[in-house]
Amino acid sequence: MQKVDVLVIGAGPAGSVAASYLKKQGYDVTILEKEKFPRFQIGESLLPCCMEHLEESGLREAVEAKNFQKKTGAAFMRGEKRCEFLFSEQYTNGWTYTWQVKRADFDLTLAEAARAKGVDVNFECEVLNVDATLERQITEYKDVNGKIDHIESRFIIDSSGYGRVLPRLFDLSKPSAFTPRGAVFSHLEDNKRTEKTSNNIFVHSFDNNKSWIWAIPFSDGSTSVGIVGDKEKIIELAANDGEKYKEFIRGFEDLNGRFAESELKFEPKNILGYSVGVKTMFGEGFVLSGNSTEFLDPIFSSGVTFATASGLLSAKMTHKHLQGEVVDWKTEYEDVVQNGINVFRSYVTGWYSGDFQTIVFTDQIDVEIKNQICSVLAGYVWDKSNPFVKKHDTILPTLAKVIKIKESQAQ
Ligand SMILES: Cc1cc2nc3c(=O)[nH]c(=O)nc-3n(C[C@H](O)[C@H](O)[C@H](O)COP(=O)(O)OP(=O)(O)OC[C@H]3O[C@@H](n4cnc5c(N)ncnc54)[C@H](O)[C@@H]3O)c2cc1C
Numbered sequence: 302m303q304k305v306d307v308l309v310i311g312a313g314p315a316g317s318v319a320a321s322y323l324k325k326q327g328y329d330v331t332i333l334e335k336e337k338f339p340r341f342q343i344g345e346s347l348l349p350c351c352m353e354h355l356e357e358s359g360l361r362e363a364v365e366a367k368n369f370q371k372k373t374g375a376a377f378m379r380g381e382k383r384c385e386f387l388f389s390e391q392y393t394n395g396w397t398y399t400w401q402v403k404r405a406d407f408d409l410t411l412a413e414a415a416r417a418k419g420v421d422v423n424f425e426c427e428v429l430n431v432d433a434t435l436e437r438q439i440t441e442y443k444d445v446n447g448k449i450d451h452i453e454s455r456f457i458i459d460s461s462g463y464g465r466v467l468p469r470l471f472d473l474s475k476p477s478a479f480t481p482r483g484a485v486f487s488h489l490e491d492n493k494r495t496e497k498t499s500n501n502i503f504v505h506s507f508d509n510n511k512s513w514i515w516a517i518p519f520s521d522g523s524t525s526v527g528i529v530g531d532k533e534k535i536i537e538l539a540a541n542d543g544e545k546y547k548e549f550i551r552g553f554e555d556l557n558g559r560f561a562e563s564e565l566k567f568e569p570k571n572i573l574g575y576s577v578g579v580k581t582m583f584g585e586g587f588v589l590s591g592n593s594t595e596f597l598d599p600i601f602s603s604g605v606t607f608a609t610a611s612g613l614l615s616a617k618m619t620h621k622h623l624q625g626e627v628v629d630w631k632t633e634y635e636d637v638v639q640n641g642i643n644v645f646r647s648y649v650t651g652w653y654s655g656d657f658q659t660i661v662f663t664d665q666i667d668v669e670i671k672n673q674i675c676s677v678l679a680g681y682v683w684d685k686s687n688p689f690v691k692k693h694d695t696i697l698p699t700l701a702k703v704i705k706i707k708e709s710q711a712q
């Protein structure tokens with residue numbers, strides 16, 4: 302039986318970052334990935350904070366060489382209202398840009414870069430079962446030829462994303478408190494891009510803040526366009542090869558005809574009920590990272606950044622453990638990841654309640670406040686010097702209330 306130091310399940314951003322970091326520390330690392338790459342994945346708009354994780358795991362240069370669409374900010378719109386954030390103006394001293402990527406290319410780039418560093422990356426190998434103790438784990442998988450094989454490891458990092466391998470096998474998932482929502486999306490030809498619309502992601506809120514549209518321009522002239530809303534709405538939009546999705550995108554007034562005649566690059570895909578929680582992020586001989594932990598909602602594009610952040614931190618803790626040091630997985634790992642998730646939870650809640658929109662669409666948003674919010678949108682949710690991080694659970698509703706009172710007094 303093959304023996305390795307660390308087995309990583311899944312070659313998404315969390316897996317490649319974790320594997321690459323551990324390889325740098327001199328470990329024997331194997332990734333088992335179910336799919337053949339390149340493969341489609343949703344999650345195309347990154348946050349600047351993930352650049353730190355790509356850098357530290359030695360993967361940033363490979364991505365930088367790919368000419369992905371640079372993302373320097375994000376715009377939010379509702380009807381006539383527009384609020385544009387630029388990462389160069391953010392409060393935290395962090396990265397001022399990142400990328401918008403087709404995940405097929407991005408994830409392949411990361412996996413190939415990890416392989417070039419010596420990680421043993423195996424595509425079309427599906428993990429079926431894991432028998433784990435603190436000292437050693439035996440993983441059963443189906444290889445590329447359909448043969449069942451086993452691999453022994455000293456530690457496992459589960460980065461299986463939506464596959465949720467260990468949460469499924471060890472009954473670790475728990476339901477999300479969010480309303481079940483879904484998304485329907487495709488890539489569209491985008492030859493009406495203008496200076497004004499820019500190349501950065503934009504998001505339109507509609508349906509009284511219950512639904513929204515994303516548009517994520519890519520460097521090849523196409524744009525990812527998705528609609529998010531309550532599950533029932535998405536089922537309706539996705540029916541009959543996305544007939545209503547196409548009608549909606551082409552006719553949606555606030556898009557000013559940008560996609561009115563655009564060709565779709567593929568028939569619309571949809572995903573439903575993606576929000577999920579987890580009872581614990583670690584156990585005897587394993588840790589969960591990325592979407593295997595908790596996934597909230599796509600609105601603030603935080604998924605890949607959480608994947609790279611938790612991928613990197615899980616690798617650092619694994620390194621410490623394999624060196625024989627005691628790791629307090631609860632405080633050194635789970636609480637750190639959970640704190641970041643909790644900050645975004647407040648913003649997701651604020652988005653669907655409309656408090657976030659009340660703040661950003663007010664006529665005179667305070668510059669300092671805007672720049673502090675901008676840092677959250679850049680992914681710097683661990684910077685406790687930022688009041689919009691530190692007081693994340695109260696600051697949005699409080700501020701929205703004050704703005705509403707002021708606006709009603711001004712009328
Ligand atoms: C509608 C929607 C829009 C989104 N938009 C954004 C966005 O704009 N920006 C953003 O940052 N995030 C976005 N996300 C979130 C993003 O998709 C995820 O957070 C991100 O892909 C998580 O990365 P990961 O590495 O944890 O997992 P994944 O990217 O899911 O990778 C996991 C890998 O594990 C493999 N795997 C699964 N099961 C097994 C198995 N049994 N054996 C071996 N391998 C296995 C899979 O094939 C996959 O390649 C969005 C999510 C949704 C639902």
